[in-house]
Amino acid sequence: MRTESGPQGAHSPTDPADPTDSEVSSEPAAAPRPTAGKPFLVQVAALRRRTGATRHEVRQGVIAGLGAVAVAVPAGSPVVADLTLSSYPGGVMAVGLVSAPWIGECRRCGGPVEGTVTARVREHYAPVEAACVDDDAYPLTGDELDLEPLVRDAVLLDLPLAPLCSEECLGLCPQCGANRNLAACACATPGDPRWSALDALRHRDLGDGDFA
Numbered sequence: 268m269r270t271e272s273g274p275q276g277a278h279s280p281t282d283p284a285d286p287t288d289s290e291v292s293s294e295p296a297a298a299p300r301p302t303a304g305k306p307f308l309v310q311v312a313a314l315r316r317r318t319g320a321t322r323h324e325v326r327q328g329v330i331a332g333l334g335a336v337a338v339a340v341p342a343g344s345p346v347v348a349d350l351t352l353s354s355y356p357g358g359v360m361a362v363g364l365v366s367a368p369w370i371g372e373c374r375r376c377g378g379p380v381e382g383t384v385t386a387r388v389r390e391h392y393a394p395v396e397a398a399c400v401d402d403d404a405y406p407l408t409g410d411e412l413d414l415e416p417l418v419r420d421a422v423l424l425d426l427p428l429a430p431l432c433s434e435e436c437l438g439l440c441p442q443c444g445a446n447r448n449l450a451a452c453a454c455a456t457p458g459d460p461r462w463s464a465l466d467a468l469r470h471r472d473l474g475d476g477d478f479a
C-alpha cells in the first residue's frame with residue numbers, strides 16, 4: 268500500500284549556502300570548489316582544447332524526483348555516473364554507465380521490490396550557441412557541461428515499469444485478496460467464460476464432423 272504519492276516528500280534538500288556564479292567571494296584564493304552543490308557539473312575547457320582527448324569522470328549525487336508509477340529511486344540515495352568524456356570537433360561524447368538503486372511495488376502482489384538500474388549510455392554534448400542546433404545533444408554551455416540531465420534520463424528510461432518480486436509471484440487472489448505467495452486460500456477457481464465459449468465452438472466442430 269502506497270503512503271506517499273511523490274518521492275520528493277520526506278527529504279527536501281536544504282542547500283547550505285549555495286554559491287552562485289554572480290557572487291564573487293571577497294576571500295582571496297579560496298579553495299576552488301566548482302562543483303559544490305552540483306555534483307554532476309563538469310569543467311571541460313582543458314578537454315576541449317584537443318580533439319580526441321579523453322577523461323574519466325566518476326560523479327555521484329542525489330537527484331530528486333526520479334520515479335515512475337510503481338518504482339522510484341529512494342529519496343537521498345545517490346545516483347552514480349561512471350563515464351568517459353571525449354572531445355570531438357562538434358562537442359563532447361559521454362560514454363559509460365549510470366547506476367542507481369530503486370524500490371517499488373510488485374505488480375502482482377503489491378509487495379516490496381528492489382533493484383538496481385545499470386544503464387549504458389552513449390550521448391553527446393554540443394555547444395548551445397552552435398548555429399545548427401543538434402536536437403539529440405545535451406547542452407554544452409561555455410566550457411561547462413552538466414551530466415545531471417543525462418543521468419536523469421538514463422535512470423528514468425531504465426527503471427522497470429512493472430516490477431515483479433519474483434517471476435514466480437502468485438499474486439493476490441482476485442476473490443478474497445489473500446496473498447497467494449503466503450498461503451493458498453479456499454476460494455474455488457471458476458471456469459473462465461472465454462474458455463467455455465471456445466469449448467462450445469469445439470463442440471459444434473465435432474457436430475459438423477458427424478454431418479460428413
Ligand SMILES: [Zn+2]
Binds near residue numbers: 374375377378432433
Ligand atoms: Zn509479488
Ligand SMILES: [Zn+2]
Binds near residue numbers: 452454
Ligand atoms: Zn481467495
